[in-house]
Amino acid sequence: MQFTINDRPVEVEVDLRTSLLDLLRENLGLTGSKKGCNQGACGACTVLVEGERINSCLALAVQYQGRSITTVEGLSDAEGLHPLQRAFIEHDGFQCGYCTPGQLCSAVAMADEMARGIPSHVTGDLTAETIALDHDELRERMSGNLCRCGAYNGIVAAIAETYASAPARQEEAA
Amino acid sequence: MTPFSYARADDVPGAIALAVATPDAKYLGGGTNLVDLMRETIERPAALVDVTGLSREITVGADGGVVIGAGVTNTALAADRTIRTHYPMLSRAILAGASAQIRNVATVGGNLLQRTRCGYFYDDAARCNKREPGAGCDAIDGFNRIHAILGASPSCVATHPSDMCVALAALDAQVRVAGPDGERTIALVDLHRLPGGSPERDTVLDPGELVVAVELPALPFAAHSTYRKVRDRASYAFALISVAAGIELENGAIKDVRIALGGVAHKPWRAFKAEAALRGQAPSEANVRAAAELELADAAGLRDNGFKIELAKRAIVATLAELSGEQA
Numbered sequence: 001m002q003f004t005i006n007d008r009p010v011e012v013e014v015d016l017r018t019s020l021l022d023l024l025r026e027n028l029g030l031t032g033s034k035k036g037c038n039q040g041a042c043g044a045c046t047v048l049v050e051g052e053r054i055n056s057c058l059a060l061a062v063q064y065q066g067r068s069i070t071t072v073e074g075l076s077d078a079e080g081l082h083p084l085q086r087a088f089i090e091h092d093g094f095q096c097g098y099c100t101p102g103q104l105c106s107a108v109a110m111a112d113e114m115a116r117g118i119p120s121h122v123t124g125d126l127t128a129e130t131i132a133l134d135h136d137e138l139r140e141r142m143s144g145n146l147c148r149c150g151a152y153n154g155i156v157a158a159i160a161e162t163y164a165s166a167p168a169r170q171e172e173a174a
Numbered sequence: 175m176t177p178f179s180y181a182r183a184d185d186v187p188g189a190i191a192l193a194v195a196t197p198d199a200k201y202l203g204g205g206t207n208l209v210d211l212m213r214e215t216i217e218r219p220a221a222l223v224d225v226t227g228l229s230r231e232i233t234v235g236a237d238g239g240v241v242i243g244a245g246v247t248n249t250a251l252a253a254d255r256t257i258r259t260h261y262p263m264l265s266r267a268i269l270a271g272a273s274a275q276i277r278n279v280a281t282v283g284g285n286l287l288q289r290t291r292c293g294y295f296y297d298d299a300a301r302c303n304k305r306e307p308g309a310g311c312d313a314i315d316g317f318n319r320i321h322a323i324l325g326a327s328p329s330c331v332a333t334h335p336s337d338m339c340v341a342l343a344a345l346d347a348q349v350r351v352a353g354p355d356g357e358r359t360i361a362l363v364d365l366h367r368l369p370g371g372s373p374e375r376d377t378v379l380d381p382g383e384l385v386v387a388v389e390l391p392a393l394p395f396a397a398h399s400t401y402r403k404v405r406d407r408a409s410y411a412f413a414l415i416s417v418a419a420g421i422e423l424e425n426g427a428i429k430d431v432r433i434a435l436g437g438v439a440h441k442p443w444r445a446f447k448a449e450a451a452l453r454g455q456a457p458s459e460a461n462v463r464a465a466a467e468l469e470l471a472d473a474a475g476l477r478d479n480g481f482k483i484e485l486a487k488r489a490i491v492a493t494l495a496e497l498s499g500e501q502a
Contacts (some may be wrong), residue, residue, distance in 0.1 A: 017175040019209070039210050046275055052249075055275045058206050062180050063224055110274065118253045121269040121409065126258040143409035144273025 001065050005030070006074030020064055021045045021056035024071060032072035032101045036146075043145035046102035046109075047071050053109035055144075072101035075108065084108060087158035095149035103155055106145045111163045113141070133164045175212045182224040186352050186386055189225050194354050194382045196221035201384055203284030204247070206276045211289065214296060216305055226281060229386055232256070238392035241350075244283030244385045248338065249274070251282060261390060263399035263418045267341035270403040273410050283385040285338045286349065286365065290376045290440050292321060292332040303329045304373040319478035320414060323486070324470070325439040330373030331476060333437055334366055335412050340436035341401055343444045344418040346391050353383035362388070366441030373440070395422035395430060398500065402493045403436070404485060413437035415485045417493040421457065428452045431494075438473075438486060445469045448490065457498035459491055466490040 003010045005028065012027050021038075024030040024047070036044030038057045045057040048070040075082040084104055087093070094100045114133050119126050122140045131137065138159055147155060179196065183189030193199040200219035202208060203226055211217040229243030232254050240256060251257060252268035272280065294300040294313045301310035313321055313331050321331040339362065347362040365377050379385075399420030405411040416436035422429045431452050433445035448469040455461045466487040473483045 016178065016180050038213070040206055040273075040276060043273065043275060052278045053275050054279050055206070055273075058209050058276070059279070060180075060202075060205060060209055060222075063202070063205065063226070106275065113249075113274065116253075118249065119258065119265065119269060120274075121266070123269075126262050126265055140409050141274060144275045 001061060003061075003064065003066070004068040006070055007068075014061060016060070016062055018061045019057055020047070020054075020059040020061045020069070023061040024056065024069075030071050030073050033105075034098055034101055036098065036102075041146070042099070042102075043106060044099050044102040046106045046145065048105055048109055051109060051112055053106050070105070072104055075104060082108070084158065084162045087162045088154070091154040091157040091161065093151060093154040093158040094147075095151050099145060099147045099149075103142070103145050103147070106142060107159045107163070110141045110159075114163070133160075135160075138164060176215060176218045178212075178219050179221045180224065181221070183228060186228060186384065189223050189228065189384055190352060190354055190382055192221070192223045193384070199223055199382075201225045201283070201287075203245070203281035203287075204276075204279035205284075206272070206280045207284065207288040214298070216296065216298075225283070225384065229283075235392075238394070240390040242282055242388045242390070244281060244286075244387055246282050248272070248277040248280045248282070248285060251338075252277070259397065261341070261345060261393075261396050261399065263344060263396065263401045263420060264338070264341040264390075266401035267337040267403075267416075267418055270401060270413075270416070271337035282338070282388055285336050286342075286362075286385055286388070287377065287379075288336060290332050290334040290366070290369075290373075293317070295332060304332060304369075307372070307374045314476065317478060318476040320412060320437070321476055321479050322439050323473040323475055323479060323482050324435075324443055325368040325441070326474070327369045327371065327373070329371055330369035330440060332369070332373070332440060333412075334376075334439070334441050336442065337401065337403060337413065337416060337436060339366070339442040340416055340434045341418040342388060342390075343442040344399075344420065344432040344434035345393060345396060346432075348389040348391070349385055350387040350389060351379065351383050352386050353380060355380075357386075359389075363442070363444045369440045376440075393420070393432075396420045396432070398422070398497060399432070400493065400497060402489055402496075404489055415482055415489045417486075417489045419490070419493045419497060421494060421497045423457065423498060426456060428455055428457050428498075433469075433490060433494075435469075435486060435490075438482065445490070447471075457494060459495065462491050462494045463487065 034044035036042035199221035230245040300312040403416040435443040448465040451465040
């Protein structure tokens with residue numbers, strides 16, 4: 001099977017039953033993406049396929065042949081950490097860190113979805129051309145990423161600082 | 175997972191030929207339900223026919239109706255400008271379901287054909303007639319807070335978890351299906367089955383049949399429609415009760431109305447009785463409440479889910495009040 005992973009071509013022979021998550025972790029040594037629930041409930045395995053976020057645990061690797069996949073290892077570049085990664089450090093957007101790679105990938109793709117005007121469950125006016133990433137939009141759009149430590153305050157603050165059109169509320173409750 | 179073969183279909187006839195060629199083949203969409211069930215060995219297809227490359231267009235007809243390819247993702251459908259403007263209940267229903275990660279890969283065809291299920295279906299230490307016909311049902315006397323209140327049977331009390339399908343039921347959607355014996359069109363409200371004595375069958379589809387598209391007839395008043403979902407947490411949870419509704423008022427009376435319920439039955443539940451009772455009536459709370467009472471007259475609660483009967487009535491009243499308030 002052939003893929004482009006973090007901008008590099010990859011060719012690998014694996015069993016058809018291999019999930020994209022297991023391919024990344026077990027066959028390619030990219031252990032940034034985490035196996036939390038392994039059933040699409042927690043978001044720790046979130047990666048980007050051509051920029052769109054998916055749960056790699058629910059994806060059969062074979063179905064993603066030829067596609068371009070970005071993991072948390074691909075977010076930083078020669079210049080250093082991604083701005084969102086720096087914001088997570090600044091705002092203590094984690095405790096144990098297990099959900100963090102998924103949170104980061106998910107938020108990067110969420111920002112792109114906002115830029116494309118994709119609505120959410122809490123969007124008031126579905127016909128609006130642009131949607132502001134306010135407090136409610138941010139939390140709704142990140143609801144597919146759980147944090148068992150409850151570091152949501154810092155996570156929301158870091159994402160808001162990086163992407164939001166309005167600052168997140170300071171009194172944020174987990 | 176048990177071993178399987180994999181092939182990517184190039185077109186609809188090719189997909190059907192591949193599926194027919196292998197006994198126990200299954201079509202694969204985004205895989206968000208099927209892959210999960212395969213990992214639990216609840217689903218054990220011998221072959222997967224990947225149909226995600228097929229039917230990815232949304233086409234608006236001259237009459238205003240819309241044809242949605244079965245391979246369109248949930249995200250793409252919810253974000254489509256025509257759907258957002260003319261069928262907002264459908265956008266809202268999709269956006270109320272799952273997470274962004276899942277909506278990005280889940281297809282329209284896959285959403286329709288996700289399994290009707292409950293926790294006992296996943297638990298291989300429990301009895302489940304849907305997983306193993308004739309085994310019995312541990313949900314009926316078990317933890318059944320989220321289970322069905324309408325159309326259930328002694329065999330199965332699971333609910334169909336889709337939000338999208340509730341809106342499609344209300345919108346009179348038609349499902350275009352292709353199979354070894356040709357094409358046919360099935361009304362969405364007839365696609366899914368009530369469990370009866372054979373809960374292992376969720377739909378009326380025959381082996382090898384492939385969902386190709388969903389057709390939405392033109393329904394101008396669907397521009398005034400919405401979807402209300404009541405659940406245990408604010409996001410990313412199945413519905414306890416949901417209501418898809420659209421309403422057309424004329425001279426202070428309900429000229430036409432569509433109502434469908436989610437979270438109540440083995441299939442998306444179109445509220446035909448309530449709709450019939452409301453046509454020609456004023457959209458008053460008393461009238462809507464009476465219509466909701468009529469629709470839920472046959473509802474039956476289990477140990478834990480009796481509250482859903484009253485919740486369903488209140489959700490119908492609240493949803494129609496919101497819609498008629500917008501048009502007053």
